[in-house]
Amino acid sequence: MSKAATFERGIHPAYHKELASGKAISQAALPKRIVVPLSQHIGAPAKPEVNIGDEVKRGQVIGTTTGFVSSPVHSSISGKVIAIAEFPMSTGRMVQSIVIESDGKDEAVPFREHPDYLNLSADEIKAVIKDAGIVGMGGAAFPTSVKLSPPKEKPIDTVILNGAECEPYLTADHRLMAEHPKAVVEGLKLIMKSLGVREGHIGIEENKPDAIEAMKAVASGEENITVWPLEIKYPQGAEKMLIKAIKGREVPSKGLPMDVGAVVQNVGTAFAVYEAARFGKPLIERVVTVTGSGIKEPANMMVRIGTLMSEVIEQCGGLVEGAVKVISGGPMMGFAQWTLDVPVVKGTSGILVLSQDEYISYDDYSACIRCGSCIDVCPMGLNPSMLSILSEKGFFEEAKEYNLFDCFECGSCAFVCPAKRPMVQFMRLAKSQVKP
Amino acid sequence: MATEAKAHELIVSVSPHVRGKETVARIMWTVNLSLLPAFIMSVWYFGPLAAYVTGLCIATAVLAEHIYQTSLKKKTTIGDGSAFLTGLLLGLNLPPSVPFFIPIIGSLIAVIIAKLIFGGLGYNIFNPAFIGRAFLLISFPKLLTTWSEPTAQFVALDAKTTATPLGILKEEGIARLVEVFGDKTELYMSLLVGHRAGSLGETSVIALLIGAALLLYRGYITWHIPFSFIATVGVMAWALGGDSGLFTGDPLIHLFSGGLMLGAFFMATDYVTCPSVRKGQIIFGIGCGAITMLIRLKGGFPEGVMFAVLLMNCFAPLIDRGVKSELFGAVRKKKEPKT
Incomplete structure (x- = not known):
C-alpha cells in the first residue's frame, strides 16, 4: 500500500505517460496564422479591441474584459488582423474569434518587467494577473484573478498547486515542474502573497519522480511550502479530491474550495503568474502535450495561443495511419474534435490522438446491470x-x-x-x- | 496536408475516450466458470444424471432466449452468458433425479417469464433461476423434494431416495441427524465435501467456496451480501435453533446444509436483483438470512434460502432508495442557533 496522500475511491486507468514524459519542452514553430477566441475562459467573453486590417504585435491586447468574471486576450504573434468572426473551438462551440496573419517578424510590445516582483503588493499582483489574461490552465479556464479575490466572509488559509496531472497521457505539467521548478514555486509565492496566505502545498502524483525531486529541491528553501507525493489515481487532480488528499478537508456539496479556506491553482497557472509578474509577459503561450499512439512523434511543446491544432500536429510528424480520434485535453475529460482547424487556447493542456485499437464505440451499450x-x-x-x-x-x-x-x-x-x-x-x- | 485528408474520418464522441476492459459477458462467463467446481462435485456424487439435468437446463435457457429475441427481431444476447448462467444455476438448484420436463419448464419460466418479459438482463426484479425453481416447487412439489442418496465416482444412475439433512433435522431432530451420519465430526465433514442428499450444486461447501473465492478475488462480488447473509443465519441458528433454550443451537449444521452457500454467494449476489449500494447490501443480506432461518425453524419447508432471496428481491429497489451512497462533502443539517 502506498503511503502517499489521496482521496477515497477513484480509478486506475492505463497512464501511457511514457510516450511523452521524457520529451523536453520544445519551442513550437511560429504559427502562420492564429485564431484567438474571445471566450477561452469561464465568464463574459472579451470585447474585440482591434479592427480588421489593424497591425498588431506580440503581447498586444486584442480583446478587453467586459465584466468582473472575464479575461482579456492578447495576440501571440505580430501581424495583421484578417478576420473577426465565429470559428469552431475545441469544446465544439462556435466562438467569436480574432484571426491574425503572421508577418513573420514576431515583434513584441514592450513588457513591463518587475525584477523585484516579490515586493509587489497583493493588489498589484492581482492586477498583473488580470491584465496578463491568466486563467486556470488545468482545463477549466476560470479567470485566476477572480479566484484570488474571494469574498471577505471566506477566509483563505491555504494555496494548493495542482501538479497531479492525473489525466492519462498528459505530461505538460510534469515537464514544466521538472524543467522550471523555480518559476513554478515563485509563481506559488506570488499567489500566496496575493491572498495573504502563509501555507502553500504542491501535490504531484508519484509517477513523476523527477518532477517531485525538482520541486522538492526548490521548495526545501521555502519554509511554508510543502511538496506532496500523491497516489497515482484518477481523478487525483480534481480540486476537491486534491484538497481532501492534502488537507483532509471536504468541500461541502455544491460548495467551492474557498468554503474550506483553500485555493487550488494549476502549476501551469503558477508558471504563467511568475512570467507575468517578473517579465510582464501576458499569457500568450503554454505547454501542450502532443501525444497518443496516433501521433508520429509525441512531444511537449511551448505553443502560441491561437495556433491551429493542425499546425501543431504537423510539427509532430502528423497522424499515423489508423488515427481515428483527436482529443483536446486528456482521454478522460477531453473533447473529441471533428476538425483539426481549431486553435490551441489557454486551457488546452494536450492534443491526444488515439488509434483504431484504442477506440471503443459507445454505440451498443446495454442496460445497466446494477453491478455497482x-x-x-x-x-x-x-x-x-x-x-x-x-x-x-x-x-x-x-x-x-x-x-x-x-x-x-x-x-x-x-x-x-x-x-x-x-x-x-x-x-x-x-x-x-x-x-x- | 496529410492532416486535412484525415479530418473527415475523425470520430467524435463524448468523454471519456478510454474505457476499462470489463464487460458484462466477461463477468457472466467468469461466474459460470466459478460454478465449475460445484458442477463437477454434483456429477461426482450424483452421476451422469447431474450433467444431464444441468445440461438440459442450460440448453433450454440459451435456446429460449435466442428464439424469443430473434422472433421479436431483437439482437440475441446469448453471448453475454447470462442465459447460460440462469440455466446453470437452475440446474444446480434441482434434485438429481427429476424427469426431463422439469428442467425444460423451469428454464422457460426462468428465462422468459422472470427475465425477458421484464425487458431482459438488467430489468428483471427477481432472480430468474429462483423464479424458475419456485414455480417448479409449487407446481411439482413431490418431484422437487425427492432426493437421491449421493454415491460417488460418477456412477449412481439408480440411486436410493433419502431425505436431506435439513429435512431430517426438521422432521426428526438433531439427534437423529447425527445418528444417520455417525457422529458430529462425520456430519460436518460430509456437509463440507458434499456427501449428502440435496440439490445438485448445493451440497459441496468446499467446491462452492472455491468458486466464491474466485469471484471475491476478481471483485465481481463483495463480502457484503454473503457475509451478512451467512452471519445472520449462523447467529439465528445458534440463538434460536436449539432444542434446550436460547443460544443452544448448532450453527454449523445450518451454515453447511441446504442451499445457503450456493444462495449466499451466487444467487443473492445477482447484481440486477440486489441493492447496488454496499450499505444497502448488508441490510439485504441480513434480511435474506433472517427469512431463511424463519422458514427453516418455523415454516413448512425445511429450507428457506430460495424464498428468502426472492422476498428480499422485492425490497432491493426500496433499499436502494432508502440507503444512498455517501456523498462527498455531504452537508449535515445542523440546527442553527437562533440569534
Whole structure:
C-alpha cells in the first residue's frame, strides 16, 4: 500500500505517460496564422479591441474584459488582423474569434518587467494577473484573478498547486515542474502573497519522480511550502479530491474550495503568474502535450495561443495511419474534435490522438446491470448507476435528488461500466434538462 | 496536408475516450466458470444424471432466449452468458433425479417469464433461476423434494431416495441427524465435501467456496451480501435453533446444509436483483438470512434460502432508495442557533 496522500475511491486507468514524459519542452514553430477566441475562459467573453486590417504585435491586447468574471486576450504573434468572426473551438462551440496573419517578424510590445516582483503588493499582483489574461490552465479556464479575490466572509488559509496531472497521457505539467521548478514555486509565492496566505502545498502524483525531486529541491528553501507525493489515481487532480488528499478537508456539496479556506491553482497557472509578474509577459503561450499512439512523434511543446491544432500536429510528424480520434485535453475529460482547424487556447493542456485499437464505440451499450462498480469508484460518492437510469428514462427531477449536480463528469463511472454505458452523456443530458 | 485528408474520418464522441476492459459477458462467463467446481462435485456424487439435468437446463435457457429475441427481431444476447448462467444455476438448484420436463419448464419460466418479459438482463426484479425453481416447487412439489442418496465416482444412475439433512433435522431432530451420519465430526465433514442428499450444486461447501473465492478475488462480488447473509443465519441458528433454550443451537449444521452457500454467494449476489449500494447490501443480506432461518425453524419447508432471496428481491429497489451512497462533502443539517 502506498503511503502517499489521496482521496477515497477513484480509478486506475492505463497512464501511457511514457510516450511523452521524457520529451523536453520544445519551442513550437511560429504559427502562420492564429485564431484567438474571445471566450477561452469561464465568464463574459472579451470585447474585440482591434479592427480588421489593424497591425498588431506580440503581447498586444486584442480583446478587453467586459465584466468582473472575464479575461482579456492578447495576440501571440505580430501581424495583421484578417478576420473577426465565429470559428469552431475545441469544446465544439462556435466562438467569436480574432484571426491574425503572421508577418513573420514576431515583434513584441514592450513588457513591463518587475525584477523585484516579490515586493509587489497583493493588489498589484492581482492586477498583473488580470491584465496578463491568466486563467486556470488545468482545463477549466476560470479567470485566476477572480479566484484570488474571494469574498471577505471566506477566509483563505491555504494555496494548493495542482501538479497531479492525473489525466492519462498528459505530461505538460510534469515537464514544466521538472524543467522550471523555480518559476513554478515563485509563481506559488506570488499567489500566496496575493491572498495573504502563509501555507502553500504542491501535490504531484508519484509517477513523476523527477518532477517531485525538482520541486522538492526548490521548495526545501521555502519554509511554508510543502511538496506532496500523491497516489497515482484518477481523478487525483480534481480540486476537491486534491484538497481532501492534502488537507483532509471536504468541500461541502455544491460548495467551492474557498468554503474550506483553500485555493487550488494549476502549476501551469503558477508558471504563467511568475512570467507575468517578473517579465510582464501576458499569457500568450503554454505547454501542450502532443501525444497518443496516433501521433508520429509525441512531444511537449511551448505553443502560441491561437495556433491551429493542425499546425501543431504537423510539427509532430502528423497522424499515423489508423488515427481515428483527436482529443483536446486528456482521454478522460477531453473533447473529441471533428476538425483539426481549431486553435490551441489557454486551457488546452494536450492534443491526444488515439488509434483504431484504442477506440471503443459507445454505440451498443446495454442496460445497466446494477453491478455497482460505478458507485465503488465515484469520487463524489454518487450513485451513477441510478443517475444514468433516471436520465435514460427521462426522470430528470428525480436525478436531482440523487445529487446530479455534484457530478463533475470525471468519467470514472463510464470507465468501469461493464455495460459500456455512456454515463457522462447521461449526466450531461439530465443536467441540461433541470435547473441546479 | 496529410492532416486535412484525415479530418473527415475523425470520430467524435463524448468523454471519456478510454474505457476499462470489463464487460458484462466477461463477468457472466467468469461466474459460470466459478460454478465449475460445484458442477463437477454434483456429477461426482450424483452421476451422469447431474450433467444431464444441468445440461438440459442450460440448453433450454440459451435456446429460449435466442428464439424469443430473434422472433421479436431483437439482437440475441446469448453471448453475454447470462442465459447460460440462469440455466446453470437452475440446474444446480434441482434434485438429481427429476424427469426431463422439469428442467425444460423451469428454464422457460426462468428465462422468459422472470427475465425477458421484464425487458431482459438488467430489468428483471427477481432472480430468474429462483423464479424458475419456485414455480417448479409449487407446481411439482413431490418431484422437487425427492432426493437421491449421493454415491460417488460418477456412477449412481439408480440411486436410493433419502431425505436431506435439513429435512431430517426438521422432521426428526438433531439427534437423529447425527445418528444417520455417525457422529458430529462425520456430519460436518460430509456437509463440507458434499456427501449428502440435496440439490445438485448445493451440497459441496468446499467446491462452492472455491468458486466464491474466485469471484471475491476478481471483485465481481463483495463480502457484503454473503457475509451478512451467512452471519445472520449462523447467529439465528445458534440463538434460536436449539432444542434446550436460547443460544443452544448448532450453527454449523445450518451454515453447511441446504442451499445457503450456493444462495449466499451466487444467487443473492445477482447484481440486477440486489441493492447496488454496499450499505444497502448488508441490510439485504441480513434480511435474506433472517427469512431463511424463519422458514427453516418455523415454516413448512425445511429450507428457506430460495424464498428468502426472492422476498428480499422485492425490497432491493426500496433499499436502494432508502440507503444512498455517501456523498462527498455531504452537508449535515445542523440546527442553527437562533440569534
